[in-house]
Amino acid sequence: MFSKEVTILNATGLHARPASMxxxxxxxxxxxxxxxxxxxxINAKSIMGIMAGGxxxxxxxxxxxxGEDEEQAVNALVELIESKFGEE
Amino acid sequence: xKEILIEDFCRDLGFEILCDGGHETITLTNSSINRPGLQxxxxxxxxxxxxxQIVGKVEESYLNSLDPVEKSKKIExxxxxxxxxxxxxxxxxxxxxxxxxxxxxxxxVLKSKKETTKVINNxxxxxxxxxxxxxxxxxxxxxxxxxxxxxTGSSGVGKSETALELVKRGHRLITDDVVDIKNxxxxxxxxxxxxxxxxxxxxxxxxxDIRTLYGIGAVKESVQIDMNIHLExxxxxxxxxxxxxxxxxxNILKVDVPKVVIPVTxxxxxxxxxxxxxxxxxxxYMGINSAKDFxxxxxxxxxxxxx
Numbered sequence: 001m002f003s004k005e006v007t008i009l010n011a012t013g014l015h016a017r018p019a020s021m022x023x024x025x026x027x028x029x030x031x032x033x034x035x036x037x038x039x040x041x042i043n044a045k046s047i048m049g050i051m052a053g054g055x056x057x058x059x060x061x062x063x064x065x066x067g068e069d070e071e072q073a074v075n076a077l078v079e080l081i082e083s084k085f086g087e088e
Numbered sequence: 089x090k091e092i093l094i095e096d097f098c099r100d101l102g103f104e105i106l107c108d109g110g111h112e113t114i115t116l117t118n119s120s121i122n123r124p125g126l127q128x129x130x131x132x133x134x135x136x137x138x139x140x141q142i143v144g145k146v147e148e149s150y151l152n153s154l155d156p157v158e159k160s161k162k163i164e165x166x167x168x169x170x171x172x173x174x175x176x177x178x179x180x181x182x183x184x185x186x187x188x189x190x191x192x193x194x195x196x197v198l199k200s201k202k203e204t205t206k207v208i209n210n211x212x213x214x215x216x217x218x219x220x221x222x223x224x225x226x227x228x229x230x231x232x233x234x235x236x237x238x239x240t241g242s243s244g245v246g247k248s249e250t251a252l253e254l255v256k257r258g259h260r261l262i263t264d265d266v267v268d269i270k271n272x273x274x275x276x277x278x279x280x281x282x283x284x285x286x287x288x289x290x291x292x293x294x295x296x297d298i299r300t301l302y303g304i305g306a307v308k309e310s311v312q313i314d315m316n317i318h319l320e321x322x323x324x325x326x327x328x329x330x331x332x333x334x335x336x337x338x339n340i341l342k343v344d345v346p347k348v349v350i351p352v353t354x355x356x357x358x359x360x361x362x363x364x365x366x367x368x369x370x371x372x373y374m375g376i377n378s379a380k381d382f383x384x385x386x387x388x389x390x391x392x393x394x395x
Contacts, residue, residue: 027243043226045243047295048265052283 002071003036003064010084013056018085023047025080031067033077044077089117090219094173094196101210103175103198107190114173114196116140119215121208125150127169128162137169140211144177144204160185167193175211177204220272221341229262229278229311230254232366236311238267238278238345239362240338241319245352248290250319253359260308261298264288269313271341279310315346315369317362322351332368332379346372 008014014022014035026033026044033044037059042049044063055061063081065073091113098105122139125147151159167189173196176182180199190197200207227240228247232254239247248264255261263280264287270277280286286299286307299307316338328351329336337344348365352358368378 032242040224042224043243043266046226046265047289048284048287049226052266052281 001064001066002074003062004074004078005060005062006078006081008055008057008059008061008081010081010087011057012087013059014050014053015056016051018087019047019050021085022077022080023050025077026073029065029067029069029073029076031065031070031073033063033065033073036062036064089115091115092218094198097173098198101200101214102202103200106176106197106199107187107195109190109194109196111194111196116172116215116219119212119219121211122171123147123204123208124166124174127166130162130165132169135169137171139171140215141171141174142177142204142207142211143174143180143182144207145180148176148180148182164189164192167195171195173198175200175207177202177207217270217272220270222268222270223341224281225267225269225340226265227267228264229267229280229313230362231260231262231308231311232363233259233370235315235366235369236262236278236313237362237366238313238316239319240316241352242321244291245319245321246358247319248288250358250362252288252290253357254362255298255302255306257359257363258305259363260306260311261286261288262308262311269340271343274343276313276340276343276345277310278313313340313345314373315348315365316340317365318347318349319352319358320349322353326351331383333383 010018012018023045034041035044035050035053035055037053037055042053044050063074063077093113094105094108094111097103097114117138120136120139121142122136123146124141124143127135128147128151151162154162163185174186176186176197176199179201186197189195202210225240227238228251230237230239230251239250241247251261251264262278263284266281266284267278268281286297288296288298290296328349336347336349338347346369350358350361371378
């Protein structure tokens with residue numbers, strides 16, 4: 001199990017296109033990945049779950065992965081969030 | 089422990105607020121009720137003050153049989169206890185003592201037009217549902233021939249595509265991707281999170297609206313979860329049930345749900361397999377176990393040969 005805390009920086013939060021990019025990236029890894037917001041676990045590979053999670057700008061979430069590539073997965077997803085999904 | 093807005097509680101149960109005691113919410117620890125007859129008489133051993141208190145005609149006629157000073161004393165003593173709220177049934181016009189004491193001790197007093205037994209029933213049912221443990225699971229929930237089927241499996245295994253095929257075959261979608269599950273009286277009820285209702289994601293197409301595409305008959309608000317179908321990629325080294333003699337279960341919120349593991353390979357029509365599993369589940373429920381009957385038949389035939 002590997003996890004990291006991260007703050008959502010981009011203006012639209014984890015909605016629409018950023019959500020799609022996030023889920024796409026999560027899907028590349030074999031590990032089971034969850035995003036934890038206010039104690040609620042959301043499957044990181046589920047677009048509907050992520051979009052309905054209401055993860056807006058400045059929300060602090062924990063990205064947690066369990067599996068053979070857990071560390072890579074968490075690092076890549078945190079990096080993606082920190083890169084603001086290419087938004088300005 | 090859970091809190092509920094007094095306003096919501098009254099709206100849903102048709103109660104009227106006589107006194108809110110300066111609170112906005114009712115704090116509840118369980119879904120039971122208490123008739124405070126004995127307490128009003130003066131017996132406070134084993135008093136369940138953490139329950140919703142319901143006053144009916146018995147309590148009221150007893151109090152009215154007392155002289156006014158005695159009556160006020162009894163009511164005041166009762167209100168010194170910290171209870172979640174008091175409901176007066178039968179739309180009875182109780183005099184000022186209740187409201188005076190409620191204000192003094194900060195208690196909530198409500199009133200219902202219904203008879204006491206109805207109020208008790210409604211409050212217990214409502215609180216059972218409200219206090220029920222809830223979890224959110226990753227999966228798809230469909231109703232197939234009236235059987236609530238929770239389809240689980242890792243991302244990309246084809247849960248949504250299978251559900252779409254089932255919808256096309258006349259079954260109903262409850263929710264795609266995220267299933268909210270509630271345990272009310274050891275029965276699991278699954279529904280969609282408000283935002284996701286009737287939407288589905290199909291890889292390559294994107295988000296689709298099932299109700300608009302397939303009509304009102306293709307969706308359903310909630311369903312009791314009767315079985316779990318777990319889809320997984322075919323693993324040549326793993327043992328899959330070939331007879332169906334052993335029952336496997338998934339434990340969700342302390343309830344055992346019959347589980348069927350279905351290996352996925354190209355060319356397997358999962359919708360038909362799930363339809364069959366649902367039919368078989370109903371059959372088992374009605375006491376017909378095909379796998380067992382088949383084995384019994386073989387055993388009988390072997391016996392006859394040896395005779």
